[in-house]
Amino acid sequence: GESVGLHLPTLSVQEGDNSIINCAYSNSASDYFIWYKQESGKGPQFIIDIRSNMDKRQGQRVTVLLNKTVKHLSLQIAATQPGDSAVYFCAEPASNDYKLSFGAGTTVTVRA
Amino acid sequence: NAGVMQNPRHLVRRRGQEARLRCSPMKGHSHVYWYRQLPEEGLKFMVYLQKENIIDESGMPKERFSAEFPKEGPSILRIQQVVRGDSAAYFCASSPPSGSGNEQFFGPGTRLTVL
Numbered sequence: 001g002e003s004v005g006l007h008l009p010t011l012s013v014q015e016g017d018n019s020i021i022n023c024a025y026s027n028s029a030s031d032y033f034i035w036y037k038q039e040s041g042k043g044p045q046f047i048i049d050i051r052s053n054m055d056k057r058q059g060q061r062v063t064v065l066l067n068k069t070v071k072h073l074s075l076q077i078a079a080t081q082p083g084d085s086a087v088y089f090c091a092e093p094a095s096n097d098y099k100l101s102f103g104a105g106t107t108v109t110v111r112a
Numbered sequence: 113n114a115g116v117m118q119n120p121r122h123l124v125r126r127r128g129q130e131a132r133l134r135c136s137p138m139k140g141h142s143h144v145y146w147y148r149q150l151p152e153e154g155l156k157f158m159v160y161l162q163k164e165n166i167i168d169e170s171g172m173p174k175e176r177f178s179a180e181f182p183k184e185g186p187s188i189l190r191i192q193q194v195v196r197g198d199s200a201a202y203f204c205a206s207s208p209p210s211g212s213g214n215e216q217f218f219g220p221g222t223r224l225t226v227l
Contacts, residue, residue: 036218041220042221043203043218043220045218089154089155091154091155098143098145098160098168098216099157099168099170100147100157101157102156103154104152104153104154105153
């Protein structure tokens with residue numbers, strides 16, 4: 001079965017509000033996670049990553065939080081914009097380091 | 113610097129025909145990965161290739177599917193005798209020869225429709 005999974009398939013958020021997308025993983029030995037954004041008709045685009053020696057990592061308007069105790073990570077998007085409308089995937093490489101395993105994705109829709 | 117390029121972007125085939133999907137990696141990248149995405153699902157790994165070598169094809173069906181990455185030219189994912197269940201988006205990613213395979217850059221995908 002899948003090693004990563006998302007909690008909610010869809011998220012509707014008001015423009016300007018913050019978005020939180022959640023992801024759970026099952027392998028306690030997992031040490032690296034990646035968030036991808038996939039816009040309609042396009043390939044996944046790297047957003048941010050985090051290693052297990054960190055609890056938090058910030059990028060431009062995005063923050064990833066990792067809770068190793070409950071094997072959960074989240075992606076927070078500040079001041080959500082219409083251009084943030086997309087499907088968001090959490091992914092982790094398998095033990096061989098290259099075989100990315102993707103969750104099913106959360107579709108974020110931004111309301112004007 | 114052009115990103116990963118895939119063609120065609122859309123491909124329609126009738127059952128029993130062959131589908132050929134092409135992928136040109138980013139300049140300087142020698143590692144190529146193919147993934148399949150069914151509607152409403154995440155991407156599933158199919159195969160990992162380096163120039164003239166298949167490194168890992170564990171995610172690729174044993175029958176009808178094949179992949180190559182020749183010394184010259186793009187990587188090709190070939191599906192023979194397509195069936196309706198092959199309808200999906202096929203994404204190619206590439207990574208540089210050095211560094212982790214985690215650094216995969218994805219192309220725009222080829223959307224295959226089997227009638």
